[in-house]
Amino acid sequence: MTRRNGYALLSGIIALIVAVSVAIYVGVASDGGTTTAQSAPTREGTQRGPAAPASTGIWVGAWSASPVGAEPGTEVEGLAGRSVRNVVHTSVGGTSARITLSNLYGQSPLTITHASIAVAAGTGTAAAVADTMRRLTFGSNTTVVIPPGQQVLSDAVRLAIQADADVLVTTYSPTPSGPVTYHPHSRQISYVAEGDLTEDATGVAYTGQVESWRYLTALDVLSNESDGTVVVFGDSLTDGITSTENANRRWTDFLSRRLREAVATGADVPRYSVVNQGISGNQILASGSGRPADNQAGVGRFHRDVLSRTNVKVVVIDLGVNDILRNPNLADPDRILDGLRTLVRQAHARGLKVIGATLMPFQGHRGYTDAREGVRQQINAEIRAGKVFDAVADFDAAVRDPYNPRKFRPDYDSGDHLHPSDKGYERMAEAFDLEDLKGAAPAEL
Secondary structure (H helix, E strand, C coil): CCHHHHHHHHHHHHHHHHHHHHHHHHHHHHCCCCCCCCCCCEECCCCCCCCCCCCCCEEEEEEECCCCEECCCCCCCCCCCEEEEEEEECCCCEEEEEEEEECCCCCCCEEECEEEEEEECCCCCCCECHHHCEECCECCECCEEECCCEEEECCCEEEEECCCCEEEEEEEECCCCCCCEEEECCCCCEEEEECCCCCCCCCCCCCEEECEEECEEEEEEEECCCCEEEEEEECHHHHCCCCCCCCCCCHHHHHHHHHHHHHHCCCCCCCEEEEEEECCCCCCCCCCCCCCCCCCCHHHHHHHHHHCCCCEEEEEEECCHHHHHCCCCCCCHHHHHHHHHHHHHHHHHCCCEEEEECCCCCECECCCCHHHHHHHHHHHHHHHCCCCCCEEECHHHHHEECCEEEEECHHHECCCCCCECHHHHHHHHHHCCHHHHCCCCCCCC
């Protein structure tokens, strides 16, 4: 063989290897997988996962929910032998998707042998649009074991998801796993079926219904519609506990739609998604019982629920009312304000801008006293004076009764004198200045 022929043969072999490699890569990418995915379980509050697939765009949060505690009645068996179909609503659309599953409150490993994602066929249904059903993998495996206290990020799958759409995320665990990590008061009906029906698109067998999200804590999308994520951090007023079920009328839902509409009309506002990290009953300073603590205090969960979310740009904080109402003694406004400033400092350390809300009125609620009203007023005075946050959303001024500022305006009151009606939630979103989403955290001098 001549030297020239040897070079030609070598070049041909190299070309063949490259062609085969490209074919393998394209085959994996077209099926929604990745060539570098290794999604090992991580501790709560950290994110680690696969490289993005071949689509363009950036990863942002389309939906999320905070893990709250262990679901009562699941202490031994968990949800063994059942398919859990969570229904979540997107803030923004994308071309690929990935999810986060949590076993934070589990006492034993959680084995998931089958998981899927699909676009819902409509509102208030467990049925999927059949051709959108995708099997989820974790480090290229269909089975993943999540140790107690940890979470896992799935591989990315190619799936076209629209903004303001319902998405079905289904998991199946064949073995007892102990306490189920969940988020109650979801204001969204999700479903359960006996057996492994993870990829069943009809939804007929999903006869069990629950107003909770189980295991699932985040849905991210690869998006061309958004440049980052706004994380709203709060209590039941953010969780939307009195909003209409299955209607997505929390104040964060109204804010998300309002922001998208402003972008569509050419307004000079950021293209951000909005995710909701509200927990009903949450306080800034005090946690519930247990280890890990149920309903962890804001200062304890801020890293997990805000700083660890995907591509965060701005944080909105609406916390403090429960610190006033649930304290058996008269709450110290200075301690509450110090707690809020601690959250702001943590956000600023990551370069994140923080918008804070004034505390809304609650006269007429069973926990109201004039002394507690005085604490609320002191906190609001500091917030309005610009001594806590980078910008202020004055929800108190937006929803209070002009004839009695200590209580809600009647049509903004859900009836319990603490939580807004759907109209009240919408008013909160309307009062939020979208211009405040621009810019970053102020430079520390």
